[in-house]
Amino acid sequence: MTNINGKAYAMNAITPMKPWKTPLLKLFFLVLGAVKPLQKDLKNLSFIHFARWVCIGRNAFPRLSDEQPTEELKYDYLLFISNFNGTWNQYIDAFSAVLYKGLDAIWLWSEKYPGSRPVTAFKRYISFVQFDTDYYYNAYPHSATNDVKAAIRVQSAFTKFAQTSQSLSPADFQEAWLSFQAAVSPDLGATGIAPIGT
Amino acid sequence: MANVSGSTYGLTTLSPIIEDNKLNLCHSMQIRWYLSQLPRDHRSPFAQLSSTYLARLVVMDDVVFVGHPACEEHLKSRYLLFETNFDGDLNTYLRRMATEAGEFVNAVWKHCVGFPGTDTVDAFITYMKTCQIETTFFFADVNDQTVESTLNALKTQAALAHFMEKHEGLPPADLQAAFGKFVERLHNAPPLPRGGDESRNIAQERRPHD
Incomplete structure (x- = not known):
């Protein structure tokens, strides 16, 4: 399975956001980045090598040629990319159990986000917005x-x-x-x- | 800058994939075929790019429609999503991609709109930066190491566990002498292969350490 290499799982998810909400989410991330204690739970979970959230503006998809059609999108998009250890279910369960406040603060701006609790609805949403990885490299696949x-x-x-x-x-x-x-x-x-x- | 955490850089690019309805196998599918055959262990092109921790390539076919009352909308191009986490700076990494993994880069990105090839390194760097999407928030759990120092530490950890097990109960003078030799042997031992090797299929207790 190309989402997995050794002990690491590659997760990709994309969710639509109304454009007026994007600056608010960016402000939240700015605070999260600046105030390190807010990352304590994420750090303490200790099963994520690297993770990132990327806000893609509706006009920000790269256009490299005049022949390439211009995107005409109403939504901005939140792209989530994670490299974690363990199984998909363990990851989502841990997120829901420990990081639910942070997750809700991040994804509540996305359309139809159900909240991270109860976990069943959250899992259904994540599996719906997730897409698979075609190629995944890990420098130390045996190590979490x-x-x-x-x-x-x-x-x-x-x-x-x-x-x-x-x-x-x-x-x-x-x-x-x-x-x-x-x-x-x-x-x-x-x-x-x-x-x-x- | 949110692309950076400590000494780790998180690069995200979206490269539009060429659409050509006349082909039997569309460009996005050709990328997928190529990537499905590409080794993921120490023979991976990313193992050549020695500062790479984790990297992925994903053909993004479309955005997701989450259901009503949200609006349904679609992308007009497919995009190649490239995510990589490496130690060092972006220009050096992109330059190494072009010069040390050029065959791989050309094989993948030749299916993308506006890709200039890797012969002119500066043009390639400019292209990748045009495709780059700024990371909004980047989390790196360990961000003060390099790939090399991490692999070195993992090598030490495994070898030391084995040494302790093997030399349990030796008289102090013998233990000290054995430890001195062990330190030297470890220092001269080859680094762990980036991306793992065939030993990934061998149970831990059956792996040779020293």
């Missing part, structure tokens, strides 16, 4: 976002330990090794292929 974060912590501790430990006496090394081991052990979980799910 949490694996990456853990590996970075391990690398940092490992670099420090490797620099300082070789000049120690064997007894001091042993002591330092045990401390190092205790510090990095929680971050040494195995990576590998993802479980099958929908």
Whole structure:
């Protein structure tokens, strides 16, 4: 399935918005970008590598030639692109359970958005506005976002330990090794292929 | 600028696809056929573009009609949606696309309106920037690394877990000596392949580490 590469799922969704609402949504995103604590839940979920929302004005679809017909759209469009770990159902469930306020603040401007709760109506809406990916590349398909974060912590501790430990006496090394081991052990979980799910 | 989060750049482009009713296989379908055959692992053209974390290509046939009372409307062109997340700056990345993955870029974007080819790199960069749509909000969970440093960290993580398991209970002097050799071996080990390799089909416990 081309929406999936290793542990990452590529999601694309597009929703129509009345043009007068677009500046309000952009203002919300401006605040969300500037006030980092507002991103706390998104960050804490820790299963999204990268995500983006793109407001496309009704006159902003690129026109590269006079022969290309001019788009005549009444709506602006909100394009949502996400790279997440886990299954589609887990993702939407988590969004609905944890990020419902933020999601509603983003999508309430879109036509016929039902709200993120109850989740069944939300899932129906997302599946309706989602479209499939034709090609998906992932530089580290075996690793989820949490694996990456853990590996970075391990690398940092490992670099420090490797620099300082070789000049120690064997007894001091042993002591330092045990401390190092205790510090990095929680971050040494195995990576590998993802479980099958929908 | 919302296209950037930390050291990560999020590029989104929409390139109109050529419409030609005289063809047996329309341009959008030719793109789809080509992409369906393109490797997604370490042989991917994006693995050549070594600063790419995740990238996708999508043929967008139309916008969605969500039902009444919303208005039904349709696009007059199909668009090729290109989304990529990479470390570094846009000009360098686009230049590398043209020079290091030119065959792939030409094979895909030759089906798009106004594509100038990659022979003139500046013209290609200008074309891609014309197709670029500014990101309104970009979220990158880890945004202070490079692809290389991330792969290096993942390599260290896997190798260290194996080392600890293998050397459990050694006398301190032996452990210290083994660790010194391990550090050197890890330093000289080849990087993990970008995009993964055939080992993705091998269970973790059966993979060689060092």
